[in-house]
Amino acid sequence: MRYRFARASIATATLVASAQAADAHIVASRLGDFYTGALHPLTDLQDLILWAAMGVLAGSLGASRGRWLVLAFPLGLLAGLVLGRASGFVSAGPAADAGMILLLGLLLAAAVRIPTALLCAIAFGLAVMRGAANAGDLGPETNQLLYAAGLVCAGYAAITLTMAATLAFRRAEAGTSMAWRGIAIRAVGGWIAAIGIMMVGLALAS
Amino acid sequence: MSSRVFPRLAVALAALALTQPAFAHEQVGVAGGLASGLLHPLTGMDHLIAMVAVGIWGAQLGAPAIWVLPITFPVVMAFGGVLGVLRIALPVPEAVIALSALVLGAAVAMRLRLPFAAAAVVVAVFAVFHGHAHGAELPSSANPLAYGVGFVVATGLLHLCGIMIGTLTRWPVGGRLIQGLGVVIAALGCYFLAQSLGAVA
Numbered sequence: 001m002r003y004r005f006a007r008a009s010i011a012t013a014t015l016v017a018s019a020q021a022a023d024a025h026i027v028a029s030r031l032g033d034f035y036t037g038a039l040h041p042l043t044d045l046q047d048l049i050l051w052a053a054m055g056v057l058a059g060s061l062g063a064s065r066g067r068w069l070v071l072a073f074p075l076g077l078l079a080g081l082v083l084g085r086a087s088g089f090v091s092a093g094p095a096a097d098a099g100m101i102l103l104l105g106l107l108l109a110a111a112v113r114i115p116t117a118l119l120c121a122i123a124f125g126l127a128v129m130r131g132a133a134n135a136g137d138l139g140p141e142t143n144q145l146l147y148a149a150g151l152v153c154a155g156y157a158a159i160t161l162t163m164a165a166t167l168a169f170r171r172a173e174a175g176t177s178m179a180w181r182g183i184a185i186r187a188v189g190g191w192i193a194a195i196g197i198m199m200v201g202l203a204l205a206s
Numbered sequence: 207m208s209s210r211v212f213p214r215l216a217v218a219l220a221a222l223a224l225t226q227p228a229f230a231h232e233q234v235g236v237a238g239g240l241a242s243g244l245l246h247p248l249t250g251m252d253h254l255i256a257m258v259a260v261g262i263w264g265a266q267l268g269a270p271a272i273w274v275l276p277i278t279f280p281v282v283m284a285f286g287g288v289l290g291v292l293r294i295a296l297p298v299p300e301a302v303i304a305l306s307a308l309v310l311g312a313a314v315a316m317r318l319r320l321p322f323a324a325a326a327v328v329v330a331v332f333a334v335f336h337g338h339a340h341g342a343e344l345p346s347s348a349n350p351l352a353y354g355v356g357f358v359v360a361t362g363l364l365h366l367c368g369i370m371i372g373t374l375t376r377w378p379v380g381g382r383l384i385q386g387l388g389v390v391i392a393a394l395g396c397y398f399l400a401q402s403l404g405a406v407a
Contacts, residue, residue: 008216045236045351109277180273187276191358194280194287198354201288202345 037150055162080131102196108189235348243356259310261368283337290341308395314388
């Protein structure tokens with residue numbers, strides 16, 4: 001026991017002492033723009049909140065309705081990116097983003113049973129909006145194909161994982177004793193709606 | 207058992223020590239905004255005890271209050287937040303916030319069983335004032351969105367704390383304990399009320 005602990009301690013000390021900053025070479029090489037596209041939305045709080053809200057909303061409605069988003073959301077991002085690049089239309093303004101946060105939050109908090117077509121339309125519309133917003137930082141030297149591929153992959157992964165996590169969380173809601181899980185998801189909707197209300201207020205005030 | 211714990215502990219320590227800061231390129235103020243938003247409801251003692259009291263009272267009242275409260279309170283509070291953002295002044299905000307701690311603490315202490323609608327109105331009025339106080343700080347924050355996220359999450363977690371404490375009412379001793387806690391909250395509310403009216407320095 002003591003011997004193993006000593007060995008583990010030495011290994012730890014060596015690891016800590018040899019800590020170096022990791023120079024991720026790949027980002028600077030040819031495929032770099034793929035990672036730029038994938039990381040761009042994930043470092044933006046606006047995107048994070050909207051994507052997560054969309055995923056939780058779709059997940060709370062069940063797999064049969066939500067699964068269309070696996071396709072609709074990334075395609076919407078691509079459409080938005082292309083649209084933003086072609087027309088120069090980058091953002092509908094902070095009020096539109098805030099209104100979208102509010103809408104998603106209220107739908108989630110009220111536990112509205114949205115029809116599948118409407119859910120897909122909302123998700124596609126949101127994805128077009130955010131795709132266009134992500135086109136704003138495309139430089140002239142950025143490889144647009146790689147950037148678009150990165151963005152679409154990030155959108156696909158984020159929306160699918162969020163929906164799956166929400167579904168898994170709700171599925172355990174078998175008996176009445178687990179009803180708090182449904183309430184917890186609706187409470188998150190209340191939080192998101194509250195953030196949306198304040199952002200709408202701020203956008204209208206400034 | 208312990209021989210398995212030590213290597214794992216060592217690996218965990220190494221993982222912690224080897225972390226590098228993540229450099230987010232945009233939205234410089236996110237960390238600052240988030241931190242100030244999270245801390246704002248926690249650093250004001252009057253806010254903190256009132257929010258915990260809301261959760262405890264909701265748990266005491268049972269269904270439907272216990273689940274309507276965490277869903278609707280943030281939304282009502284956000285309306286107050288918008289008033290704060292728009293710089294629409296509310297009458298004597300500090301006194302009303304202190305009063306909210308006093309009233310909610312007393313309700314917990316007396317196990318006051320108001321009809322659901324009446325309890326909702328009482329809580330909603332106080333929610334607007336609490337939201338106003340947080341919202342007034344929002345436009346000047348490093349990142350308003352992050353600040354908003356922070357303070358909504360912190361307030362929600364305080365309610366959760368209150369609801370957790372409130373589940374003690376299932377046991378007779380826990381019920382007494384909670385009533386005692388209500389008395390403490392009400393007494394603190396009295397003190398803050400006196401302070402805001404200038405009676406205490």
